[in-house]
Amino acid sequence: MIGPSHSAASQENPIPIHIGVLAYRGNDQTLQSWSPTVDYLNRTFSGYHFDLLPMDIPTMNRAAAANTLHFTLTNPGHYVELETRYGASRIATLKNIQGGAPLTQYGAVIFTRADRNDIQTLDDLRGRRYATVDTSAFGGFQMAWREIKRHGITSLNDVQLVSLGYPQDHVVRAVLNNRADAGTVRTGVLESMSMWGQIDLQDIKVLNPVTNDFPFLLSTQLYPEWPFAQLPNAPADLSEKIAIALLSMSPDSEAAKAGQYAGWTIPLDYSAVHALLRELQAPPYEDFGKITVSALAKQYWPWLVAIGIGFIIGCSLLVYAHHLNRRLQQSSRFLEAEIQEHKLIKQRLLALNGRLQHLLTATPAMIYSCAPDRNCPTTFISDNVRAQLGYEPSEFLNDRQFWIEHIHPDDKMLVQKSMDTLLRQGAHHREYRFRAKDGDYRWLNDDVRLVRGENNVPIEVVGYWVDITDKIKAQELARRHENELAHCLRLTTMGEMATALAHDINQPLSAVRNYVQGCVLRLRAGQLDSQQLLHALEEVIGQTERAAAVVRHVRQFVGKEKPVLVTTDINELIRQAVHLLLPEARSADIPVHLHLHEHPLPVTVNPTQIQQVIINIAHNAFEAMAPLRKGDRILDVDTRLDDNTVHVTLRDTGPGVPRELLDDIFTAFYTTKSTGMGMGLSISRSIIESHEGRLWAEYNQSRGMVFTFTLPLARDNP
Amino acid sequence: MTTTSNQAITYVIDDDKAVRESLRWLIESVGLPVETYGSARDFLNSFSNDRPGCIVLDVRMPEISGLELQEHLKAHDIQTPIIIITGHGDVPMAVRALKNGAVDFIEKPFNDQALLDRIQHALQHDTETRNKQALLGVAKDGLAHLTKREHEVLNRVIAGESSKRIAADLGLSTKTVEAHRAKIMQKLQVKSVAELVRVTVACREST
Structure with missing residues (x-):
């Protein structure tokens, strides 16, 4: 149908x-x-x-x-x-x-009670009561029976079959209640019953256990x-x-x-x-293996003869076809190889061409050549100058002054001078500003090389420009950010020192007040002569100046100023920094001992930033030493000169940084303090490095930390 | 230092010279004698506990701190009152000072009049304390010189018993008891029975 x-x-x-x-x-x-x-x-x-x-x-x-x-x-x-x-x-x-x-395969599990020590293997099932749902069940009987037969038991008569009917839960219960010695169910039934709290898997022993990725107890192979x-x-x-x-x-x-x-x-x-x-030998193979060859031959001999003849003819045809096929395949393979090779060569050529095209058009570098003279009249320039600077190549080629006239007036002299260097050295690298078609100046990185001919005569200059405007801008931005960060850190540091500073301002204020109040009381009592009054007022002026000096120091330190490089004596910088630290040192009761080099050590630095580094390290040292007994707390600061390098060392007697953390302390946001951002040492290090120095930490011989930073000695000074 | 030997004196201890001298100026403005010291050690070296006075000191000082000085004085049973000047944020120190029995503390920046008032108060307190202790000294001396019988009488007087009752208890005549009592009051230099009771109790409590 x-x-x-x-x-x-x-x-x-x-x-x-x-x-x-x-x-x-x-x-x-x-x-x-x-x-x-x-x-x-x-x-x-x-x-x-x-x-x-x-x-x-x-x-x-x-x-x-x-x-x-x-x-x-x-x-x-x-x-x-x-x-x-x-x-x-x-x-x-x-x-x-x-x-x-969700599973697409299943198997069967053969099991007994966990306490049945007499049943360990499938062969132990001989003569036992063996429970199943139904002998026609695939998962519920046949799968397991295959395994059992493989392990010695050959006939259903070797066991006492107990058929319990569906659901398969009956089988599980019969085994657990000793109504059967062992049984089989499809996989998942035991786990499902356990999940519903009907049985405890501890009570079950799996026979012939199979271990693989399958998520359930298993005794057989898996079937779809x-x-x-x-x-x-x-x-x-x-x-x-x-x-x-x-x-x-x-x-x-x-x-x-x-x-x-x-x-x-x-x-x-x-x-x-x-x-x-x-x-x-289950349906459809119930007769499988039961029929002998002779019985088959007797029954079907005419067919067998016919099949035999057919088989011989078929084999001959097959051999011939195979032979033909091989020859065909050989020649076709040869042809294919040739075609393949051609294709490969073509592809390589195309790729090479594409690469060249890409390099010429997409590279940011503008390639040029010019005559070896101060104004460098352009003799060739790559097309990408149009995309990069907005000019037509012809504009360069037609005007001998075009290049030199478009250089920023402030840079022109330097560039012209650099041509002399080029003629002398043969290669040169320079950076300058060049006016683009849109009127903006672009920073160009210009890498040039001199080509010489016979007798060493300069023939031509070749080179390339790369627009580095973005890079320069990014550098400026980064510098600005660093300054802002440093400023932020100074504010934080001052915040931490505020209590001590407040004390330092309160002292002169109290004195002023005492003098003035004393004057008032004496005037009221009519006991004040002009000599006494003069003395008191002079004291008042002195104390006012003292308070003002504290405020001035703070403002100088916190103030956000442009980084200015000044050549100054590092010893003097340290004295000023320590002056700022004194209130804190006094309130923490930590003496600061200076061992400064006997001669001035000139360094070219941003004074505020270097002071910040000193204050930072000292401030950390104060905090580290705070828990110690008085007398055990000392901060030593010394300076020395070593081969044109100034070394500044701050030595504390605190407990020291744990060894496993020594590498981390210069990392941003690393802090052991409950307050603060952990930026101090990280910024300190970048400040010192931007001054071409180094900052590192090591352990004191006896106790505490040693922080050392170096700065190059200023060259122009004695 | 133009001070007479028994006038109450103010000792100013501060490591900050400007503050120390301004305090002298202020305190002398109300006619009080002042002695100034740059450290607690200097003060202890010259201090003799024979005059009423008070100590004004800064809680934060190098070497011997204000608190340590306070503890030192306490250990030597010197009761000269102390006014401790604290800076902002020294609350825990102030609490410790109070627990140690400091008379007073005052936070910087302070009102000058408040400081002067406290100084006056402390001086007066010290003067009174010293007077009381002088009186107590006489009484103690007197108590030490009572006879055994006088002691028996005194104990019963303090317990509130009448002369008659005391006489009956001790097997004496009332007259004899009265004579003992007069003798006791004379030795202790008191003028009434009430005073006798107060002084005796004070003496016994202080030993």
């Missing part, structure tokens, strides 16, 4: 399609589980009406033989029988939910899940569409939920099932 095509079908007269489903747990259960799936198909395909027919194995076999079924859904073992006998063909494999997990299969009379185009509909089913769909599955996957390989059934 050939089914009518889908297009011919109509809504009014739907074509009935019969789906046989193995009802291993009774018709009601089957209808309940699978009706939603069939409903889904009915909703998806108009023009067909799908009927769900629950059947047992013999009924389904009969229906398949009578061509009244179009599709089947049955266990893998039975499917193989239908495939062999009735031409069934799988179109999808079930993604079953076992113990909560139930297939959805078409029978020969299913409409061909419909099978394909059903397969697509099944594969696209969502795990959340009502159909999947009702069937307790997670969807469908592409049809798997069922050869393992064939092998199992052959081994068990």
